[in-house]
Amino acid sequence: MFTRGGRKAALGHRIRARSVDQNIPDSARGRSTANIRSEPDIPRSSEALVHIVFVCTGNICRSTFAERYAALVDAEAGGSLHFSSVGVGAVIGAPMEELMAERLVARGGSPEGFIARQLNYDAIADADLLLPLESTHRRILIEEYPQLHSKAFVLRSAARLASEAPDDVDRVEWILQHRPSRTRGDSIADPYRRGPAAADEAAAQITEAIDTIFG
Template identity: 30%
Template sequence: MHVLFVCHGNVCRSVIAERLTRAVAIEHAMPELTAESAGTRALLGFPVEPLAAKIIDGLGADATNFRARKLVPALIDRADLVLTMTEQIREQVGALSMGAVARTFTLLEAHRIAHVTGARTIEELHSARDDLSLVGRESIADPVGLSEQAYCEVGDRIAEALIPLLLALAPSHEIPPREDDRPGLVIAPGSPPPLAAFLAAQRAR
C-alpha cells in the first residue's frame, strides 16, 4: 500500500506522517507499505521545519534527506491511499485527479471510520464514509509559527490517528481500537522515545 500525505507547505504535518509511516513499515517488516508527501502550497526544496524534525526524531523516525515538493496529479494517481491534514485539502486533491475521491480522506476521518466500523480496506473506508455522522472538524491545524508544545500536540494527534489506521489496514497487524489512556509524545533532548515503545503501548491497550 502506497500512501500519499498532503498538507500546505510540506515541511511539517505531512512530513511527520510520511516519516512515521516509513518507520512503522520498518518496525513491522512491511515492505509493501510505502509513503511520500507533498504540499498544495509547498515550500519547494525546503527541508523539514526544525521543530517538526524534532517531533519526527522523538517518534523514532528519520527526518533527514527531505525536500518539500508541490502536489501534482501524478503523485495522487500513484497512491493507493491519500491522507490529507484538512478537509479543504481533501477537496483540492479530489479536484486535481479524476477518481481520487474514493481513496482520499483526512487522516482523522479515515481513523474515525476504521475505529467505528472496523473497516480493514480502503474500499471499506469509502463505503462507510457517508453512513457515519460527522462530529466536529476532522482537520489537523498547521503549527508552523507556534510553540514547541503546539508541535508536540500535532505530533501526538498524527501518531495516535495514523499508527492504528496503518495497522488496521495491514493484514495480521490489527490492534484493538481504544480511545483512552493513549501515550503522550515526550521530547527529551538526547533521548527520544523509540517508535517500538509507542507501538508496544498501542498493542498492549
Template identity: 30%
Template sequence: MPPPRAPGTETSNDPSLLPIRILTVCTGNICRSPVAERLLQAGLDQVKPGAFRVRSAGTRAMVGDPVQPLSAGIISTYGGTPEGFAARQLTPAILRDADLVLTMAARHRGEVLQLDPSLLKRTFTIREFARMLEVLEERDGGRDGDPSPAADLAALWRGLPARAASVRHLALAPDAADNDVVDPYRRGEDAYRQMEDELSPAILTILRFARVHS
C-alpha cells in the same frame, strides 16, 4: 535476452506485487505531512518491509525545503528518520500514483479533489480515516468477515478506502475541527505540541490496524 533492469525500476502488471502507495498531504509539506509520512513509513516497515510506500506533498509546497526542526524532532522521538526530506508540490501525476490519500485538514481534501475528482473514495483526512478504521474494527474485525490470516495484504489495503468510505456516516466527528490537524508553521512549540497531540493518535490507530491485519 534483454539486459536486467536497474534495482528499483522493476515493473509489474500484478498489483499484488507492487507496494501499497500512501500519500500524505498538507500545505507547505514541511510540518505536518512529513511527520505523517515518516512515522507511517517507519511503522509500516515494521509490519511488513517493502509492502508499503509512504510519500507526501503540499498544496502550496515550499519546494525543496527540509522538514521544520520541531517536526523533525517529533519524527525522531517516535522512531522515524527526518533526514533526506525535500518538500514537493502536489500534482495530478503524484495523485495518480496513490492508492490512499491522507490529508492533514479538510481543505486539503477539497484541493486534492479539485485536482482529481476520481479520488473521492480514496481521500480522507488522517483523523477521519483513523476513526473509520475503528468503526470497521468494531463492526466486523476489519476483514468483511474473512477469517483467514493469510488474506492478501495488497488486496486488503487497496480495498480499504472504499470500505472506509462506506462507514463515513458512522465516524462523523462531533466538531468538524476534529477532522483537522493544526498547522504549527511559525507558531512556536505549543502549536507543534498540539499538532503532535492531534496527529499521533491517528497514526497509531492506522499502524495498529496494519499490525492486526498483516
C-alpha cells in the same frame, strides 16, 4: 475483506489499471502540469504495491511527519506499504521543519533526506489512499482531481473508520470501502511558526491517527 497479508493480491487490479491511467495527457487529468516545476522522483520498489500519500500545505510539517512516522510504524509491522507526501502550496525543495523534525526523532523516526514536493498529478496518480491533514486540503485535492475523490480521506476521519474495522480485516481496504459519518473537527491545525506547543499537539494527533490505521 482482506487481511494485511492479502493486501497485494487484493489491490493488484488497481496497480494494473495505473499503467493505463499514467498515459493520460496532462490536459485530460483534471489539471495541466505544464507550468509546474518538476519534482524529484521518490524511488519505489516494485514490491511496494500499496501507495499512501499524505497532503498538507507546505509539505514541511504535518504531511512530512505523517509520511516518515507512518513508514516507521509500517516497518515495525512488516513493511508492506509505500508512503509519500505533497503540499498544496509546498515550500518546494525545503527540508522538514525543525520543531516537527525534533518530535519525529523523539519517536524514533528520521527527517534525513526529505525534500518538500508540490501537489501535482504525477505525485498522486498511483496512490491507493490519499490522506489530507485538513478538510481544506481534501477539498483542493478533489476540486483539481475529481477522479480521485473516492481515495481521499481526511487523516483523522480515516483513523476513525479504521478503529471500527474488525481485527481480521485490512484497515486500508476497510477505509476505502466506507465513508466517514462526519469530518467536522477532524482537521489537524498547521503548527508552522506557532511554537513548540502547536508542534506537540500536531505531532500527537498525527501519531494517534497513524497508529490507529497502520499500527
